[in-house]
Amino acid sequence: MAEKTIPKIKCEDVWKVFGPKGEDIIKNWDQYETMNKVERLEKTGCVVGTRQASFEIAKGEIFCLMGLSGSGKSTLLRCINKLHEPTAGKIFIDDQDITALSGPNLREIRREKTGMVFQHFALLPHRRLVKNAAFGLEIQGVDKKEREKKAYEALELVGLKGWEKSYPYELSGGMQQRVGLARALATNPEILLMDEAFSALDPLIKRQMQDEFVKLIKKVKKTIVFVTHDLHEALRIADHIAIMKDGYIVQQGTPAQIVLNPEKGYVEEFVKDLPKTKFITAQDIMQKPDLWTMPVGSTSQEVMNKMNANGLRYAFLVDENQRVLSTVDYFSLMSCEGTLTSLNDVPKDQLSPYYKLVTVSGDTFLESLLGQSADTKIPIVVNDDQGRIQGVISRETILVSLRSA
Amino acid sequence: MDFPIRIPLGKWVEVFVNWLTENFSTVFDSIKVIVEFVLVQLDSFFIWVPWPVALIGISIIAWIVADRRVAILTAVCLFGLGSLDLWIIGMSTLALVMTAVFISILLGLPMGILAAKNPRFDMVLKPILDGMQTIPSFVYLIPAIMFFGIGNVPGIIATVVFALPPMVRLTSLGIQQVDHEVTEAGIAFGSTPMQLLLKIQLPLAIPSIMTGVNQTVMMALSMVVVAAMIGAGGLGSKILYSIQRIDLGVGIEAGVGILFIAIVLDRILQGVTKKQQDAIMQQK
Numbered sequence: 038m039a040e041k042t043i044p045k046i047k048c049e050d051v052w053k054v055f056g057p058k059g060e061d062i063i064k065n066w067d068q069y070e071t072m073n074k075v076e077r078l079e080k081t082g083c084v085v086g087t088r089q090a091s092f093e094i095a096k097g098e099i100f101c102l103m104g105l106s107g108s109g110k111s112t113l114l115r116c117i118n119k120l121h122e123p124t125a126g127k128i129f130i131d132d133q134d135i136t137a138l139s140g141p142n143l144r145e146i147r148r149e150k151t152g153m154v155f156q157h158f159a160l161l162p163h164r165r166l167v168k169n170a171a172f173g174l175e176i177q178g179v180d181k182k183e184r185e186k187k188a189y190e191a192l193e194l195v196g197l198k199g200w201e202k203s204y205p206y207e208l209s210g211g212m213q214q215r216v217g218l219a220r221a222l223a224t225n226p227e228i229l230l231m232d233e234a235f236s237a238l239d240p241l242i243k244r245q246m247q248d249e250f251v252k253l254i255k256k257v258k259k260t261i262v263f264v265t266h267d268l269h270e271a272l273r274i275a276d277h278i279a280i281m282k283d284g285y286i287v288q289q290g291t292p293a294q295i296v297l298n299p300e301k302g303y304v305e306e307f308v309k310d311l312p313k314t315k316f317i318t319a320q321d322i323m324q325k326p327d328l329w330t331m332p333v334g335s336t337s338q339e340v341m342n343k344m345n346a347n348g349l350r351y352a353f354l355v356d357e358n359q360r361v362l363s364t365v366d367y368f369s370l371m372s373c374e375g376t377l378t379s380l381n382d383v384p385k386d387q388l389s390p391y392y393k394l395v396t397v398s399g400d401t402f403l404e405s406l407l408g409q410s411a412d413t414k415i416p417i418v419v420n421d422d423q424g425r426i427q428g429v430i431s432r433e434t435i436l437v438s439l440r441s442a
Numbered sequence: 443m444d445f446p447i448r449i450p451l452g453k454w455v456e457v458f459v460n461w462l463t464e465n466f467s468t469v470f471d472s473i474k475v476i477v478e479f480v481l482v483q484l485d486s487f488f489i490w491v492p493w494p495v496a497l498i499g500i501s502i503i504a505w506i507v508a509d510r511r512v513a514i515l516t517a518v519c520l521f522g523l524g525s526l527d528l529w530i531i532g533m534s535t536l537a538l539v540m541t542a543v544f545i546s547i548l549l550g551l552p553m554g555i556l557a558a559k560n561p562r563f564d565m566v567l568k569p570i571l572d573g574m575q576t577i578p579s580f581v582y583l584i585p586a587i588m589f590f591g592i593g594n595v596p597g598i599i600a601t602v603v604f605a606l607p608p609m610v611r612l613t614s615l616g617i618q619q620v621d622h623e624v625t626e627a628g629i630a631f632g633s634t635p636m637q638l639l640l641k642i643q644l645p646l647a648i649p650s651i652m653t654g655v656n657q658t659v660m661m662a663l664s665m666v667v668v669a670a671m672i673g674a675g676g677l678g679s680k681i682l683y684s685i686q687r688i689d690l691g692v693g694i695e696a697g698v699g700i701l702f703i704a705i706v707l708d709r710i711l712q713g714v715t716k717k718q719q720d721a722i723m724q725q726k
Contacts, residue, residue, distance in 0.1 A: 115626075118630055120626055120629060120630060144632040144633075144634065145632070146632075147629070147630060147631060147632035148631065148632030149632075151630070152630075152631070153626075153627065153630040153631070155623045155626070155627055156623070157621075157623050158623075159621065159623040159624045159626065159627040160624075161624065161641075161642065161645075161646075162646070162721075163645050163646065163721050172627075172631060172641075173631040173632070175641070176628075176631050176632050176633050176637055176641075177632065220627075220631075224631070230630075
């Protein structure tokens with residue numbers, strides 16, 4: 038009996054309506070749906086920030102809320118730590134309904150579970166970096182020595198060692214955002230809320246920050262909700278993306294799902310000009326390895342039969358842990374008798390570099406698979422981090438995925 | 443042609459003020475005692491300090507909070523004050539101003555904070571502040587006499603009424619102007635309202651608050667002259683005397699004396715404001 042894992046963050050039908058008649062608008066949404074924003078504002082004095090937003094975020098996941106400005110993504114993010122009070126709907130953190138919380142209980146959640154990074158950094162200009170980074174701990178009442186120690190560690194983690202005594206204005210934008218990140222990390226929260234964290238940075242710094250961020254996040258293991266208006270950014274760093282328009286979620290899925298099967302209309306338009314080979318990964322297109330693998334100890338006849346049945350020229354010999362030991366070629370097998378027990382028994386086409394075995398990890402992008410598949414005639418093997426075969430990508434598969442791209 | 447009605451506003455106010463004086467005399471008396479105490483302490487201290495010590499001391503303070511230029515200007519102005527034989531009386535004016543400013547800050551700061559945080563309070567407060575600033579200051583000298591009699595205390599109270607508005611307004615403005623995202627950051631990390639106020643809003647509002655203090659000082663200084671009409675001492679009484687006697691010489695000297703004090707206070711406070719601003723804004 039597998040226990041159903043509790044999502045770290047769960048939003049159920051969350052609405053946020055700014056203005057005096059929020060409840061009314063939600064109740065009679067049918068009436069208001071056809072109006073545009075301006076009409077609605079004139080008639081009711083309300084602006085719908087977010088409507089009917091539902092999603093689940095697993096522990097350790099990077100979840101991107103992506104949309105253009107005014108799409109409600111920042112509003113939705115702020116509902117998670119209740120900087121905005123949701124008008125309707127429920128939000129759970131670790132199965133605890135936070136919409137019901139207020140006062141000290143809410144502060145508890147904000148102090149211990151969530152950290153937040155802001156678009157314009159929101160640093161305290163009158164404090165040195167240590168004191169900025171230590172802010173969250175100071176609020177919690179951690180004593181000075183302890184909190185400064187943690188602040189130093191957080192600053193080192195984001196690459197600002199040596200700058201601890203500087204003031205924010207002495208730093209470039211990219212560095213200031215590192216301080217923002219350090220401040221959020223110093224309290225060691227389980228959840229990081231990032232509101233357009235890299236949007237105010239210039240393109241080169243932005244790119245560099247994204248890369249470092251992804252690396253850093255793997256180290257610190259946090260659940261992250263990341264708001265951005267930049268689809269590229271979302272695709273680069275997210276595990277799951279929710280695309281928002283006019284306050285509601287148009288489509289959610291993995292980056293590959295978004296790129297390969299965009300929702301007709303809005304998302305399609307977004308995705309149209311994307312260089313898809315940069316976003317589709319090996320695990321998105323690989324096929325199950327069963328067709329290609331034969332256990333060590335099979336006779337050459339057995340292997341040949343299986344390859345005949347599946348119309349294959351190459352197969353992979355695997356050990357009991359599903360690790361690929363070697364490649365077998367149909368024509369070489371014909372001159373081979375008996376069981377294939379060890380590497381030595383397997384005739385190999387080592388003479389030509391075109392027959393070398395290529396293994397990649399699941400997150401390799403199609404772009405680089407293209408080059409690698411050009412170098413070898415054998416299908417590419419996708420391994421997990423233990424070296425076990427997870428999937429196989431043949432040249433045909435790559436061609437098919439390119440066509441759809 | 444006659445106007446259809448005549449609202450007896452003056453009568454009403456008179457009745458109301460009379461009622462206040464009769465029923466709350468203990469309150470006014472205790473206010474009087476406290477204000478008088480503060481004033482007397484400050485006054486006797488300023489007069490007790492020998493002038494060279496005060497001159498050098500204040501100049502050094504100016505140097506610390508502002509720069510060398512301001513320090514020299516301060517020394518020159520204070521020396522000027524003494525050389526017009528106005529030192530003692532000038533110190534009395536300074537004590538009056540300081541007391542009024544002290545009370546203004548004590549009242550204005552919390553009022554400003556409340557106004558920034560509570561829109562309804564702000565709505566009620568705004569027209570009152572407008573009234574305090576626009577009704578000619580001579581008018582509320584009268585209730586001041588009725589509540590507190592004649593002398594320094596009603597002068598200080600009238601001065602506070604006149605000098606309080608900028609303190610309240612600029613405190614409120616300073617807090618409201620704190621970057622919205624920074625305030626959000628404070629809340630997002632779990633600040634209590636008090637932590638938010640003390641660690642984020644007030645520190646970031648200090649330049650604005652200091653501008654408020656500066657304006658309050660300047661307004662208090664101009665008001666203590668008017669307050670001389672109801673018996674407040676200091677340079678104001680000298681000016682009043684010169685008006686009554688049409689004595690140009692005395693009037694000019696006392697006026698220049700006020701000017702010297704104004705320059706010293708203004709420059710020192712501006713120095714403080716600028717330092718605070720630099721610490722917060724992105725320049726040095």
